[in-house]
Structures are given as C-alpha cells and as structure tokens.
Amino acid sequence: MSRGIPPDRWAARLAAAAALSLGLLAVSPGAPGAAPRLAEARAEEEGWLVEFEAVCARTQDAMTLSDEELHALVGRCDQLKPKIEGLDPSRRKVWSKRLQQCRDLYQFVLDARVKG
Amino acid sequence: MGVLATALGLVLAAAAAGEDDAAKAPAVFATVELHGRIVMDVFSTKANVPAVTFDHWRHRALYTCRVCHVDLGFAMNAGETQVSAATNEAGTHCGACHDGKRLQDGRPIFRACSGWPRTDAARGCTRCHTGPNRAPGAAYEELKRAMPLDVAGYIDWAAAMRRGVVKPVDGVEGISPKRPPMKVDHDVQIRPLGSWMNGVTFSHRKHVAWISCELCHPDVFPMSRREQVRYDMAAMRLGRHCGACHVSVAFPLGTCQRCHGAESGRAVR
Amino acid sequence: MIRLVALAAMFLALPVRGDEPGTRKRRTPPQEFGRVVNQVKKSKMGPVVFDHWLHRAKYTCRVCHVDVGFAMKAGGTDIRAADNASGMYCGACHNERAKADGGARIFAACKIPAPADAGACGRCHGVPGGEPRHQYDFASFTKDLPRGRFGNGVDWEIAEQRRLVKPVDFVEGLSVKRAPMPVQKDFALGPKLAGMPEIIFSHAKHTVWSGCEGCHPEIFTGVKRGTTKFSMVEIFDGKFCGACHVNVAFPLGDCQRCHSKPVQ
Numbered sequence: 001m002s003r004g005i006p007p008d009r010w011a012a013r014l015a016a017a018a019a020l021s022l023g024l025l026a027v028s029p030g031a032p033g034a035a036p037r038l039a040e041a042r043a044e045e046e047g048w049l050v051e052f053e054a055v056c057a058r059t060q061d062a063m064t065l066s067d068e069e070l071h072a073l074v075g076r077c078d079q080l081k082p083k084i085e086g087l088d089p090s091r092r093k094v095w096s097k098r099l100q101q102c103r104d105l106y107q108f109v110l111d112a113r114v115k116g
Numbered sequence: 117m118g119v120l121a122t123a124l125g126l127v128l129a130a131a132a133a134g135e136d137d138a139a140k141a142p143a144v145f146a147t148v149e150l151h152g153r154i155v156m157d158v159f160s161t162k163a164n165v166p167a168v169t170f171d172h173w174r175h176r177a178l179y180t181c182r183v184c185h186v187d188l189g190f191a192m193n194a195g196e197t198q199v200s201a202a203t204n205e206a207g208t209h210c211g212a213c214h215d216g217k218r219l220q221d222g223r224p225i226f227r228a229c230s231g232w233p234r235t236d237a238a239r240g241c242t243r244c245h246t247g248p249n250r251a252p253g254a255a256y257e258e259l260k261r262a263m264p265l266d267v268a269g270y271i272d273w274a275a276a277m278r279r280g281v282v283k284p285v286d287g288v289e290g291i292s293p294k295r296p297p298m299k300v301d302h303d304v305q306i307r308p309l310g311s312w313m314n315g316v317t318f319s320h321r322k323h324v325a326w327i328s329c330e331l332c333h334p335d336v337f338p339m340s341r342r343e344q345v346r347y348d349m350a351a352m353r354l355g356r357h358c359g360a361c362h363v364s365v366a367f368p369l370g371t372c373q374r375c376h377g378a379e380s381g382r383a384v385r
Numbered sequence: 386m387i388r389l390v391a392l393a394a395m396f397l398a399l400p401v402r403g404d405e406p407g408t409r410k411r412r413t414p415p416q417e418f419g420r421v422v423n424q425v426k427k428s429k430m431g432p433v434v435f436d437h438w439l440h441r442a443k444y445t446c447r448v449c450h451v452d453v454g455f456a457m458k459a460g461g462t463d464i465r466a467a468d469n470a471s472g473m474y475c476g477a478c479h480n481e482r483a484k485a486d487g488g489a490r491i492f493a494a495c496k497i498p499a500p501a502d503a504g505a506c507g508r509c510h511g512v513p514g515g516e517p518r519h520q521y522d523f524a525s526f527t528k529d530l531p532r533g534r535f536g537n538g539v540d541w542e543i544a545e546q547r548r549l550v551k552p553v554d555f556v557e558g559l560s561v562k563r564a565p566m567p568v569q570k571d572f573a574l575g576p577k578l579a580g581m582p583e584i585i586f587s588h589a590k591h592t593v594w595s596g597c598e599g600c601h602p603e604i605f606t607g608v609k610r611g612t613t614k615f616s617m618v619e620i621f622d623g624k625f626c627g628a629c630h631v632n633v634a635f636p637l638g639d640c641q642r643c644h645s646k647p648v649q
Contacts, residue, residue: 053561059597060566090468094454094559101451101598108602111609186638187534191412198414206524208415208538291532295641300580330638334621335409339578347407356407 048083051076052095056102062109070106077103148269149252152176152365157248159200166247168199172365173256176273178220180284181326181361187292188212192331192360201232210244212288268371274322284326300324309348314376327361336360415538416523419633421459431511431518437633438537439521442550443486446629447596452560453477457628469495475509477559486553535636542590542635552594566592573646577616583646595629604628 055076058065065073077099084095146153152172160167175184184190188209191197197209204211205228213220216227231241263282264275276282286292304318323332333339336357345357352359352369362369413420419437440449449455453474456462462474469476477483479494492508499506511518523537530549533540544550554560569588576583591600604625606612620627621637630637 057561057563060563060592062597064567088471090465090471090473093463093468094473097454098451101603104602105598108607111602112607114609189412189415189534189538192409193411196412202524206528207532291534293534293641295645302580329640331409334617336407338406339617345407351407356405360407360409 048080051080052099055080056098059102059105062106065109067110067113070110073106074103074110077106149256151270151368154194154364155248156197156199158195158198160245165241166245168244169246169248169250170244171250171252171256173259173271176284177259177276177282178284180286182286182328182331183288183292185331186328187288201229204229205232212291218289266367266371267373268367270367270371272367274325277325300329306347308376309346313372316375332360415527415536418536418636421632423459423462423464425510430506433509434511434518435509436521436523438523438539439526441541441552441633442526442544443552444556445552445554446594447599448552448554448556448560451596451599452556458623466495466497466499470497472558477556483557486551533635535638536634545593563596566596574615576644577614582641582644584643585646586643600628 055073058073062070080099081096084092084099086092087095150171154170154172155167156170157167185192189197190199190209199209203209204214207215210228213225214228216224216230218225226243228244229241260271264272264279266272266275273282277284287294300320302320304320306316306318308315338345347357349369351357353363355363358375359369367374416436416438419441421435421437423433423435425432450457454462455474464474468474469479472480475494478491481490481493483491485491494509496505504512506512508519527537527539531540531543531547532538533543541550545552555562569592571585571587571589574584574586601607602610615625617637619625621631623631626643627637635642
C-alpha cells in the first residue's frame with residue numbers, strides 16, 4: 001500500500017484522514033433523524049444558542065462535576081439570561097424557562113453537597 | 117305528634133331529594149334475592165338493546181372484589197365504567213374474561229358481545245342483555261342452599277369463604293400482578309354516636325380477603341390521623357364510607373348485628 | 386322523639402357521590418387518563434383537550450416538559466397561537482415540517498393569520514357549537530400493548546422494554562445534545578406508616594423518561610432545603626411523586642408498584 005509514497009507523506013495523509021474522521025464523529029448528531037446540531041444550524045445568527053448548548057448539555061453529568069465547574073456553569077447561565085430576555089415573546093418564554101431549569105439544577109446539585 | 121313529625125320528614129325529603137337524586141339513591145330495601153343486582157345501561161337502550169342485569173352473586177362466588185374493581189377497572193357507581201361492546205371486544209371490562217378462550221372449571225368462558233355490531237337477538241346478546249327485571253333463577257336457589265346465611269337471610273360470604281364453601285380466585289392471568297398480597301391485620305375500634313348501640317370493631321383482615329387498599333384509601337377512608345371522622349348511618353345509607361359497598365353489594369346496613377353485635381352477628385347456619 | 390328525629394334525618398340526607406368526602410372519586414376511563422384540558426383565554430375557541438397517551442407512546446416526557454418547555458399543570462404554560470405559529474410549544478413539531486414516525490408530516494397548529502375555515506382549528510379546539518375535536522382511536526392503538534391495571538390500562542414500562550413503543554428523546558431545533566446519563570442505583574425510602582412495605586425508587590427508570598431538570602429542584606427540592614418527608618396526603622394532592630403519578634404516569638392506586646419491598 002505504501003509502496004510508491006514516501007513515509008512522511010504517508011504519515012501526513014494518515015493524520016489528515018484521522019483528523020477528518022474525528023471531525024466527522026464530533027459533528028455526528030446521534031439522533032435517528034440525522035438532525036443538524038442545534039448550535040451549528042443557527043450559529044451565525046444566534047451565538048447565545050451555542051453558549052446555551054455548551055452550558056446546559058451537561059445537566060445529565062451534573063453529579064460528576066466539581067464544585068468549581070458547577071459554579072462556573074451557574075455563572076454562565078446568569079450571563080446568558082439578559083440575552084434570552086431580549087428575544088421575541090414566544091422564544092423568550094420557552095428559553096428563559098429552560099435556562100431557569102438548567103441553572104436551578106446545577107444550583108440544586110451544589111446545595112446538596114453543602115455540609116449541614 | 118309522632119305522625120306529624122314523620123309526615124314532615126317525608127315532605128321535606130321529597131322536597132329536598134328531587135327527581136335525579138331519587139333515581140340515584142340506592143335501593144336499600146331490595147329483597148334478599150335482588151341484593152347485589154346492578155343494571156348497566158349507559159349504551160344499551162340507546163342501541164335498541166335491552167339493558168344488562170348483572171347479579172353479583174355468581175361472580176362473587178368465583179372471584180374476589182379486587183379482581184374486577186381494582187384489576188379490571190370496574191367502577192363502583194352506576195354509569196361510571198361505561199362498559200360497551202367496543203371495550204368488551206377489545207379485551208377490557210367484561211371482555212377481559214368473557215373472550216371465549218379463558219377457562220373457568222375447564223370450560224371456556226363465553227365471549228361477550230361477539231355478535232356486535234349486529235344487535236338482533238339471534239346473536240346471543242340476550243344472555244346478558246335481558247332488561248332490568250330478570251328473575252334470579254334456579255342457579256341462584258341452588259347456590260343459596262349451599263351457603264351460610266346471616267340473621268337477616270342474606271348470604272354470609274365471609275363465612276362461606278372462611279369455611280371454604282367458596283374459594284374465590286384473586287387474580288386474572290395477564291392483568292393482575294404476581295405479588296403476594298399485603299398482610300394487614302389491624303383492627304379499628306369505632307365508638308358509637310348513640311348510646312343504644314354497641315361500637316364497631318372494624319377488621320382489616322376480613323376486608324383484605326376480598327378487596328385491596330386502593331378501593332378504600334384514601335377516597336372512602338382518608339388516612340389522616342389528625343381528623344376525627346364521624347361515620348353516621350344517614351350518610352352511609354346514601355353511599356358514604358361503609359355505604360360505598362354495604363348498601364348495594366356487600367351485606368346491607370340493615371343487618372345491624374353484623375357490625376354492631378359480636379355473637380349475634382355470626383352466620384346462622 | 387330522638388328516634389323520630391333520627392328517622393327524619395335518614396330521609397333528609399341527600400344522596401352523595403363523586404367528590405363528596407367518603408365516596409370514591411370517579412374512575413377515569415382508560416382513554417381519558419392523562420387528559421389535560423387547557424382553557425383558552427380571550428378567544429371564542431373551545432378548550433384544547435390533550436390526551437397524553439398518544440404522545441407518550443412516541444416521545445419521552447423530557448422532550449415536551451424540558452426541551453419544549455410545557456408546564457406540568459393545565460393552564461400553566463400560557464401557550465398562545467403566536468407561540469405555536471412561530472415554532473414554539475405545540476408548534477415545535479406541529480408545523481408541517483417535522484415528520485412523525487412513518488414519515489408523514491405533522492399537521493400545523495395555529496396558523497397565523499387564522500384560516501377562514503374553522504375546521505382546521507377544530508382538530509384540537511373543537512368548533513364552538515359544532516363538531517367536537519378530533520378523536521384518536523385509543524382501542525386500536527393500544528390493543529396489542531401489554532395490559533396494565535389502572536391508568537390507560539397499558540403497562541407503558543413493559544411496552545418500552547419490549548420495544549413495542551420507542552419514545553423519541555430528541556426534537557430538532559430545541560433539544561440539546563447530551564451525553565448518555567450515568568447509570569444510577571435504586572434506593573429504598575422508608576414509609577411513615579409502620580407495616581407498609583418500603584418504597585424502592587429507581588432513578589434509572591425515571592431519568593429515561595424525564596431527565597434531571599424535570600424534577601430537580603422544582604418538584605423535589607432536596608433534603609438540604611428541608612424536604613425530608615413525602616406524605617401520601619401531599620402526594621395525592623399533586624406534590625412530589627403526585628406531580629406525575631396522579632394524572633399521567635401510573636396512578637397512585639397501584640400501591641405495591643412503589644411500596645414493593647417488604648420490611649424485614
């Protein structure tokens with residue numbers, strides 16, 4: 001296979017192929033309908049959505065996160081809040097409730113760990 | 117004076133009750149043979165088919181109350197279950213057992229509503245759709261001869277079960293959960309409101325043999341220890357508390373000794 | 386004299402049923418269990434009567450109650466036609482773009498401006514003074530599903546285990562992609578009433594349907610904030626477990642489904 005190609009060129013092609021497949025894996029949706037990722041679909045218009053996904057995708061793992069990480073996530077939720085408040089009424093209703101649930105969940109896990 | 121008071125009571129009752137209420141008031145004074153009879157007619161008459169007369173005695177000898185009223189979803193108020201040919205054919209309500217396949221004593225139980233949507237009598241609908249005035253029949257007489265009776269002449273089902281005369285089945289295959297029944301052996305003492313009656317010792321054990329917790333708790337008997345509940349006979353007569361069962365189907369309230377007497381409440385034969 | 390008064394009292398007492406204390410509550414027919422009636426304010430539209438059974442066979446609780454943002458009480462969400470038309474709430478799927486299983490596009494809710502023919506609105510709202518809302522065929526949908534006691538008469542847990550229903554956990558445009566949840570252990574809760582079997586609570590079973598933020602902290606605020614006991618009175622009243630297990634999940638009549646571990 002590698003007969004006609006010099007070793008360093010071959011290694012470079014292998015690395016490129018690996019990077020490409022890892023990149024493809026990273027963007028694969030995992031949902032049956034192959035829906036585009038929430039953030040990528042609207043990344044240009046709505047930077048806050050990217051941030052929302054980054055912050056609130058970790059609610060499932062909240063129990064495994066450290067106190068610092070949880071505090072940071074709560075802080076990021078608080079910073080997201082004014083951006084969501086600026087949306088049109090329909091989307092504001094939905095996203096502000098979701099943000100509240102997400103923030104409260106992280107706070108809940110923090111509270112559960114406080115001694116006393 | 118007494119006549120005037122009774123007359124006044126009757127006039128007031130007539131005024132207060134009204135048409136609908138009178139129709140809903142359970143028949144306390146049904147004869148022994150007709151005790152436990154219910155008429156199911158949410159859809160029948162509208163479909164030009166006679167109403168269904170269901171006499172509890174036949175099923176009660178074979179199944180506990182729990183099987184039908186908890187597992188199969190039959191309500192305990194007239195018109196509430198809404199049994200229809202469609203639900204029977206779908207394998208719910210009567211159709212859970214009356215499906216032509218399930219066996220009773222080695223024989224398949226006849227299928228309910230198999231002729232539906234045809235409603236002519238030739239399809240066998242009249243086995244159940246007899247109209248509201250069916251006579252109890254010879255089978256009832258035969259059953260009654262074998263059963264212990266109480267002081268008022270009603271069948272004493274509790275004694276029948278204790279003596280092994282009836283061995284009601286406590287579950288339906290495929291629907292009832294396979295769990296050991298909860299053992300509840302807690303008696304409740306109820307003090308009488310009037311000094312002329314004995315108090316009542318309510319036995320959970322006797323009731324749990326037939327029914328399960330959810331039939332009574334928390335709707336019929338709330339479990340809060342903070343409230344002192346008064347159970348008065350007038351309310352019971354019209355379906356509250358003990359009257360949820362002990363008016364129409366279980367031994368009726370008129371048989372005072374069975375709750376208020378110790379020795380005198382026992383079966384007479 | 387007392388006996389005459391007592392006799393008169395027996396006749397005077399009015400018949401009781403339904404929600405009177407000391408009587409059984411009305412037993413909901415299987416197809417009605419899970420029904421939520423959303424009244425419509427400031428409009429001539431009839432109320433939207435939503436029966437959970439069809440949606441719950443196709444989607445997890447989380448999709449609607451976390452991702453789409455529905456509250457868990459009737460009237461608690463404040464859904465407007467404008468919200469639906471702009472792709473929120475019902476409109477997250479009911480927008481003629483999203484597809485149901487089987488590939489058909491899901492009908493649109495609340496087009497704006499409203500169509501002249503009220504029939505389209507009547508599918509959910511019912512036409513005032515006219516046809517009632519569209520009825521789905523409960524009997525044929527559930528006839529092959531495993532039977533259960535209470536509720537819809539269907540054992541949804543077993544139906545899901547046997548893959549007879551495959552609830553989807555993701556809705557495009559609203560769901561956040563999450564890592565799979567770590568497996569959690571079941572634990573036992575001691576009952577207040579001596580002699581009742583212990584309650585075995587399974588986080589694993591609940592998070593499959595609800596995720597974390599659906600319950601915490603809104604419904605279960607946690608021991609550290611002072612909630613240490615869940616009484617059945619509160620539960621029957623719709624708090625704690627009753628937030629779901631009164632109206633939609635298997636109802637509280639199924640005592641031994643939770644109180645399943647006999648006290649040794």
